[in-house]
Amino acid sequence: MFKLSFKQQVLTGFAVSLLFVLVSAITSYLSIDKLNQDTKWQSHTYDVINLIKDVEFQVLNSETSIRGFVLSGDKQYLKPYDANASKILPTIAELKRLTNDNAEQQIRIDSLNQYAHAKTEEMKGVLSAYESNGKEAAVSRVMAGLGQLYKTQILKTGNKIIETELNLLAKRKAAIVNSSKQSEGVVMISAVVIFCLILFLFSYIRRTFDQQKLTENHIRDSNIELERISAENEQKNWLLSGATAVNEAMRGEQGADELCTKIITSICNYIHAPVGSVFLVNRSKKPSNLLVVMHLKIQKEP
Incomplete structure (x- = not known):
């Protein structure tokens, strides 16, 4: 049309x-x-x-x-x-x-x-x-x-x-x-007709400008919402990427020390942290094994 x-x-x-x-x-x-x-x-x-x-x-x-x-x-x-x-x-x-x-x-x-x-x-x-x-x-x-x-x-x-x-x-x-x-x-x-035509044109132009302004406001609000959603998606993607990196480091049979070292190394590299530590807590009801803590500190890989 x-x-x-x-x-x-x-x-x-x-x-x-x-x-x-x-x-x-x-x-x-x-x-x-x-x-x-x-x-x-x-x-x-x-x-x-x-x-x-x-x-x-x-x-x-x-x-x-x-x-x-x-x-x-x-x-x-x-x-x-x-x-x-x-x-x-x-x-x-x-x-x-x-x-x-x-x-x-x-x-x-x-x-x-x-x-x-x-x-x-x-x-x-x-x-x-x-x-x-x-x-x-x-x-x-x-x-x-x-x-x-x-x-x-x-x-x-x-x-x-x-x-x-x-x-x-x-x-x-x-x-x-x-x-x-x-x-x-x-x-x-x-x-009268000329006055009505001028009045109609004035009203039409004003209404069109108002609609255009409203559309601009809707577009601006939509852009703000898209930016917010994009930021949330970016944060979720960042978390998923980090979780994937940690999962990759945890694959295979590994001892506790080796596993902790790889996990800490992977997380530090991902978040660009110079030092990392992990604490393992044994919640067994046996008194002798009530609390076992291992504290590891490593330098960030280049």
């Missing part, structure tokens, strides 16, 4: 941790990027709504300015018209550009553009009638209600566009909330 060394296990653990950190970073980046995209779409919706309101403001101001001029004949009333009428169609063009991703809104904006063209032409017609035929002609054209009709259609179409954008805005706000929660969840889960 394939088994990794301690160093390989630690390196593998760190590699797995780094890999998970990389995956977490990528996941977090994608979540945050989605959150940014949803936020941009929300800003985009507000931009569309603001442009629609700008168109309505420009149309109403222009119309009010012309009516004031027609009724009063004072050209000062034309200043709002001069400031706003020329911006209506460019504003709608910008609105069309912003909504090029939404086919439904493009259709409405095309209708809005047609009504805006008609309204601007009608306002120019009122001014032309005033200049050509006087106040009464201009008032008659205004009272005909054609300009009012165009204005109503512009406001109506604008309200539909705003309503659609508000529905999109609600969905995009919900998407932002979900993206935000998802990003927070990914970051939190990643942090």
